[in-house]
Structures are given as C-alpha cells and as structure tokens.
Amino acid sequence: MSLINPSDSLERQNEKLIKITEALMRRVEYGTAQSGAAYAQFERAALLERRVRERTLELERTLDLLHESNAQLALANQETEAARRNLADAIETVSEGFALFDGDDDLVMCNSRFCRDFRDTTRDLRPGLAFEGYVERISRSRYLALPEGVTPEAWAEQRIRRHKDRRVMFNVQLAHDRWLQVSEHRTANGGTVVLQTDVTDIIRLERQERTRLKDKQARMIRATLDHLNQGVAIFDENARLVGWNAKIGTLLSIPARRLHIGASFQSLLDQLGDDFDFTRGIDRAGFGHWARSEGPRDPISFEVRHGGIQTLQIFGRGMPDRGFVISCTDVTAEREAAAKLYEMNEILEQRVMERTLELEDALSAAERANASKSRFVAAASHDLLQPLSAAKLFISSLSDRLVDDSDAAVLAKAESALTSAEQLIDALLDISKLESDALRFDVRPVALAEILGPLRDEMGMLAAAKGLSLRIVESTLTVETDPAYLRRIVQNLMANAIRYTTRGRVVVGVRRNGGSARIEVWDTGPGIAEADQGTIFEEFKRLDTRASSNDGLGLGLAIVERACARLGHPLGLWSEPGRGSCFMVNVPVAHAETPATPPRARSARPKGLAQAGMIVLLVENDAQLRRAISILVESWGVNVIEAEDAETALQLLADLEIAPDAMLLDHQLGRGMTGVELYEVITGMLGPLPCAVISADRSPHLRQLCKGVGLDLLQKPLDRHKLIQFLDMVAAADPG
C-alpha cells in the first residue's frame, strides 16, 4: 500500500505530501529536543539501552571499589588512631620523662612526666615545638640550677651542641639539689627520643658512699700501718709528722708523747740518743740533710746499730707531694745469721780445697799408672822389635857374603823366622790396642782406591810367590772409616786368603750395597765347614794344621774381627768346603763426595811416606820421649834407629854401616856433644843429611844456631804435624 491514496486528486496528494514532509522535518529537527516527551525517552532508551547498561555496570564496579577503599581507609584510620593511642598509653607508662622529636626536630609527643620538674615550661610543650624552643625554655626555667658563671644562653648553646652528637647522656642539676639524667636516642628515621630520669637519689647515695669510702680508706691505712712488722713514719712536705705506727716508737725508742701530728723530723732525729750508731750507708747529718732537701729525693737505705746489740735497717723514700716515708726494720737476727753463714762458708771452702787437693793427687797417681802401662806396652813392643830389626839387618848384610847355598837357605829360614816374630809382635800390639778403651779411631771419608791400590803391590808379590793369581777390581767409592784399620783388615783378609789357598786365585772386589760398600775377598782355598765358621776368628786358631808355622799364628782374623766390631763394620763369611771362601766387610759409603784429600794435617800421611822405606836416626837422651817418638814415627811406616846420646849414635851408625835418610836430634844430650855438634860430626862422615833439631830451649840463641847451619828446629813438646811435615819433605826430596 502506498503512502498516498492514489485515488486522491493530485492537489490533495501534493497537500498531504507537504504535510507529511513537514511532520518528518519537525521530527528530525525537534524530535530529540523534546526530551521530556515519552516517545523521545523511549527512543533514547531503545537506542542507548545497551550502552547505558554497560556504562552503569562500570560505574557500579567503580562504586564498589570506592566503597572498598573507603572501608579500608576507615580501617586504616582506625588502626592509626589505635596505634597512636597505644603509643601514647605506652609512653605514659614509662617511668621516665619521654619525648619524641621527629626528623625536623619538632616535638611529636611527650608523656606527662617529661619536664615535670620544670613546671614553668610544661604549658609550652605542645606537638610541633622545635627542639631549640624546648632547650631555650629549659634554659630560662627557674628550676634549672645553672653552673656558676654560665648564662642561660650559654647553657642552651652548649645543650644544642650536645644534641648534634650521636649519643647524648648527661646530668642536669635542678634547684633544691635535685638531679636529672638526660639522654638522647636517635630513631631510625632521624628523629630523637629524649629521656629524663630522676637520678637525685642515686647521686645523693653516691655522695654518701664516697664520704664513707674516704673514712674506710683511712681506717684501712691505719690498720695496715699497725699490722706492719716495720716501723713507719710519714712526713709532709714540711718534714712534719703526719702518720706513723706504734712500732716505730718501739724500734727507735721514741717516747709516745713525742710522736704527734706536726712533730718535726729534726726534733725526732735529735731525739735518737748517742747509742744509735750509723753503721752503713749514711751518717746522722746526711740523713738530716736528705730529709730537709728540697725537690725530689732519691730513696735511701742504711743501717744503724742500737746499743751495740740491735741492728736496724732504715729505708726512706720521697712521695709525690714532696713529703717522705721512713720505714724501720729490725734486722738483728738476719745480720747475725748472715755472719754465721759467712763463717760456715769459710770452713766449707777450706774443706773443699783440701778434698780437691787429695783428689788431684789421686788423679795424678792414676794418670801416672796409666802412662806407665802405656809406656810399658810401647816399650815392650819396641824393645822386642828393635833387636829383631837389628837382627834382620845383620842377616841381610850377611846374605851378601854367603856363597854356600845350604848356608844361604839356613840364613833365609832365619830371616823368615825373624819376620814371623816381628809380625806376631805387631799383631799382639794391634790386639792390645783394639781391646784398650783408650783407642781412638780416625774416621773420615776415604777413597777405597787409596786402600786397595797399595795392597795390590804388596800382596801381588806374596801371591806370585805361591803361584796364585791375584785380582783386585778397581773401585771409585769413598767410604767412611779409619783408613789405617781398614787397610789392616783388608790386608789381613788378603794375606789369610793367600796363605790358605794352594792353587787357583784370590779376587778382591767392592759391591755397592745400599748405603754401604761391601769389600769382598774371594779365594779358591779349601773352604771352611759350617761348624768351624764361628771359631776361626778366635786367637791362635788355625784350621789347616799342615800349614807352616811360619805362615802365622792365626792372629789375622782375630784382628779383623775386633777391628770390624770396634769400627762398626759388619763382617760376613760365605764358605763351602772344597770350593772356597769369601769374607765380606760392609763399610758405610761417605755421604758427600768429599775430596780424597784429608781435611786435617793430623791425618795427613802422604801416600809416599809408608812406601818410602825411610830410615831415621833418632837421638834423644830422655828414654820415654825417645820411645814415644820412635813409636809415632814407626806407625807412619818409617824405620827408626835410635840412640841415647851422641856417642851411642855414632857407634850404632858404625855398627850398622848405613846412612839414615834423615835425623832427629835432641839438642841437649846430657854429657858429650849437643845435637847440633853431633849433626856436624855425622855430616862430616856421611855427607849432608836432612836433619831436625828437637829442643825445649826456646832461646833465640838456639834458633840462630840452627838457622846458621840450615837445620829445622822442632820445639818441645813435639808437634806431630810439624814432624810429619819434615818427614814428608824428606820423602818427597829423596824418593829412593
């Protein structure tokens, strides 16, 4: 259906359309303006309903949130108020005055006790009051007792300065002798808590206590003085008596009425009667002078004797206030005891002296006995060897003259017998030495080559004589031992091996075995049954009875066994009958590769000396000394011919028809020629010979004399080093 009725006239249609248009245009133009109109409301509601609903929902939520916030705010306000109330209640319960200032130094709150004693300030104590204001009001309060000469302004200024310190605590005096302790504490946010504590009672108590203490101290000093076993008197700077005890009156016999406060020192000193003797340290005038002296005093100490029986020790010492203290002790008993002690000491000393002298006698007797035993052993061996040497020299000189072979054979046997006797005596000497407690070893680093080298020559000849082959394997090891005894040990073992081996060979070698060197001596001899192995080291044991008695008396292994035991060198034996034996000696290897050259001249015995085969003429009229020198020199492998005086010496030389390699001549030879004169006679006969003069004469005369004829002078007592030096020089100059 159309909007316009088509049956209407065109005019009517037009009219209606215009009206419709006008209604629509009005509607468009005013429709929404008619806001109160029901249809407009409906239209708006229809169009906006959804948006309004959403918007309302949002507002609703906002409102809820607002409500919630309001509720929370109310709660928070309540809590804050409650906290504030609690704080106020809490600080009210504090028994001290309490005030809290904030970080800007404004008063936040205080309790009723704060500044209660400053009644004229309390009305100004309101929150917001500045710290300066608080101090200013206190400073002007009439209840504050300002220290003398301090103005309120100065007090306030000082108080404000204090406030700047981190920790503050001080006492403030109030009127009527009341006291407050004021302390400040910083809070975490820069505020300040001021606490005021009434300390009046404490301060008053303290004051009483101090007074009481003073009295107590005085009583204690009094009691102490009375208790002392010494007399004590105390004087002030004017030398007036201020304190003492009864004892000093007793000791010094001063009447009690004289001892009173203010009594002068001089009057008391005068009071001491003449029966007081100033015995030690200082006299009466000096003591008075010390007491009167101005300025600091040095302590003094002296003794007086009273009535000749009592000894008193007086001690004086200055005090810081220029007064002084005198103490007096009765030392009579101590002095008497000391005197008795002194006497006793003297008696004892005398007894000790007597006893010492007795012991010295006993000691020298023992030493003499010991020396005579040593001398006996030395003399016995020397006396035995001397004729043997002589006999051998005679025999060797005789052998040149013999042409008959059978005679020569007899002579050779005689010589062999003599040699055996000589060796036997040597061995006995060795054993006696090894068993003696006085034995001293000369242990030092020794190159084994030094030991084995010389033996090669000596033993090589011996072995060759028996048709045996001898092999000594070289060793570069250095061992820690006494070279003379080690040499003897190895020598004996080798000699033993050669002696008991009829054919085959003898081999000597060294094995390094950990920290020790094992010297092994192998032979292809008959071997030793196990049962016999323990006994072979006993003296005079010989297993092979077929061996010639000339081959030795079996002392060799005994020496080896004792020497090894004393040196601490383990000795070992391996043997199998029919195959041979091996003797082994373990010697510690020297730790550092020390030079073969011995460090000390004492041990210096140049290789050449023993081998040089030197003959030395010794002329010494003192028999003991002569023996000693000859034993010493012989121990170095040097032959000695000796004589008591010049006449005997010339006789001996004539008998032996030999020229000695060197001479050792005592200068004072008793009757007859002097040593230098003898030297000139001998050189006149035999030509120039190396010679040293031995003498106890230290005069320049003798020195000049020796120098004049080119002689060495060896001073008595004889220095063995110098002797060795001399003999070495000779050996080196004349290798023949």
Next chain:
Amino acid sequence: MKGALCIAQIAATDPTPVDAILSQLGPGPFELVCLFVSPDADFTTLTQAASGRFGDADVMACTTAGELGRDGYEDGQIIAVAFPSSLFAVRSYVVDGLDSFDEQQLIDRLIQSRLELSRRAPDMPAEFAFLMVDGLSLREEHLTTVLASGLGPMPLFGGSSGDGTDFHATYLSHNGRVRQNAALIAMVRSRCPVRVFSLDHLVPTETRMVVTSADPDARIVHEINAEPAAAEYARLLGKDPNQLDPFTFAAHPVVVRLGDTHHVRAIQRVNEDGHLVFFSAINEGMVLTLAKHNDIAEHLREGLAGLAQSGRPRQILGCDCILRRIEAGQSQKTREISAILRDNNLVGFSTYGEQIGALHVNQTLTGVAIYPPEDEAL
C-alpha cells in the same frame, strides 16, 4: 516437579481466598508473595486480608487482563506466586504518583537498596527486578527510563496492570494498601540462575506511514499521512474504517524501527474522533511500519525451547500482552498456546503492556525463566 517458586491458584469467587492460598503455598517462609488478581475479584478486600498473613513476606498485587495459570490462558482467577526465603532475597519498593515523583531520590534509593540486597545475600548471585505498573498511567516510558538508571545492571521486566478488556481502571496493592498511578518494584536475588527474556513474533512489512499529527502525552495519533488516523490505518489495511476493533489491532500491529530492531506500538482503540489511542508512546513525525506476524504458537514454542537450551527452567514468570491472547483467540490457537504455557510451567498475567530494561513495549511475552540452583541435584 518441585518448583523454585511456590504457586497457588484459586477462583476469584473463593469465599476465603487467603486461607486457600495459604494452604496451597505451604508453610514458607517467603520473601515475597505476588498476587495477580482477576478484575472479577474484590481486589481491596483480598489484598487487605492477605497483608501480614505470609509472615514477614511483602505482598504485592495487581489487577489483570486475564491470568496465566495452571491451564495456560485463564480468566476469573487469583494467582499467587511466592518466593521462598531459602532461594530468594527480595526488596520491594513502591513508587507513587507516577507523573510527579522525584526521579533522583528514586534512583538513589534504588541504588542503596540494591547494594544493601547484594550485601545481604552474597550467596545468591542471580538477580532481576520485577515491575508491576498501573496500565492506564501513560507513564511507563518515563518510569522505566528512571528505573534503568537506578537498577544499573539488574535486568528489569514487568507488566502493566490490566482491567480485563475494559480499559477502565487498574489497581495495585502493596502490603494491603491499594494504589493507582503507581508502580511496585521487587528487586530479587536468587540462588537459582535466572534469564530475563522478551518474545515477539512480528515481522515488519514494506508498508509505512507517517504520523503527521498527534498528542504524545495522551498517546493519541490524530493524523496519519495527513489523513485522519483511523481512516488511513484502515485504508492501508484495506479495511472499512468503521470495522476497526481490538481484533484488527491484534492482527495488524504497527511497529517503529529503531536501528536494526523494531518495537511494537500497539493500538488500544479508536476514539470517537476517529483518532487512534496507543498503548505506548508516540510522536509526530514518527514512521510506523505495518507488521505481519508469524505463527504465534510455533513462535512461542521455539522461543520457550530456546530458554531451555542449556537446561529446562523450573518455572517461568511471564507478562503476556492482552493483544497476544486476542490474536490467539482470533486464530483459534488459544488451546495450543495454553498447552505450551502449561508445559513450560509459565505463570503470570495478561497485561496492558510489558517492560523490558528501559523500554515499555507491546504485544510481547516478557518474563524471567528460573532455573534449578546450580548446587542442587537435578
């Protein structure tokens, strides 16, 4: 099936209506009792007698243009709908003098009441507002606009009280006091999920007309297309202007298009001047579109089925336009529609207009579907 709401229905002529209602409703307790009263009953006596008989529950009552009862469309009945306290919390509110009330004061009081209610019943998440308004007040649009501001997100629905088909006088009562030119609002919170809905079965046609002269305050249209309104409406329908009656209006409604939606402007009657009196607001210059309707029964069945998509509602409280009942009768679908209403447990009354949100509309079924509480076993 047990319902969320308690329902009672008695004849308008019952000599002791309140006792009968009480015995049917059971012991309660109730938050609110609504009475939909046939004009045949003695409204004043009934509502005064009912006041205070339901414990602390408020009693809201209105006259109807017919009742929706246990047999669907009914007449001469008194329907009582009670909200048990176990499932509902209600604040009821009276607005007197619809042409003169203080809008802002009403809005403030609604907001406060609503907040108070939500605090009182925090365990009842669902909410809606139910309005009964004087169907002859001509002030529904104004009222709903103001209510919308006060209710905020709380969805509103309601119905205009009726006077049968007489359009003479309608009455409201709150706790025994009988009122006219007034409105009763119940703000409801519930443990039961709810859904407020509005159904109309009309479809706009291409036939449009322009209101060229009108009295908006009286809802009277003088001229349409610069012709006398009734005559022009009849011409457009192809009918005799003298034959216009409520059946015509029900069969040939006009709608106003706003944006992509349309709203029915139902015609109440033709006055003696040949003008058209409307049930809702009109204005000069507005464009009315003639609407045709789909099958009303089919549409109703589909619409109510839509409400049951995610679980059947236990009950539906509905406000059904008197013109729908007339149309149903005209198209011999009264019995069919009654059956549908009964099957869906729909109770309520026939109205002189319905309210949905901020809008006053016509020729709709508007109501609230009440579902079983979520924590209750089905």
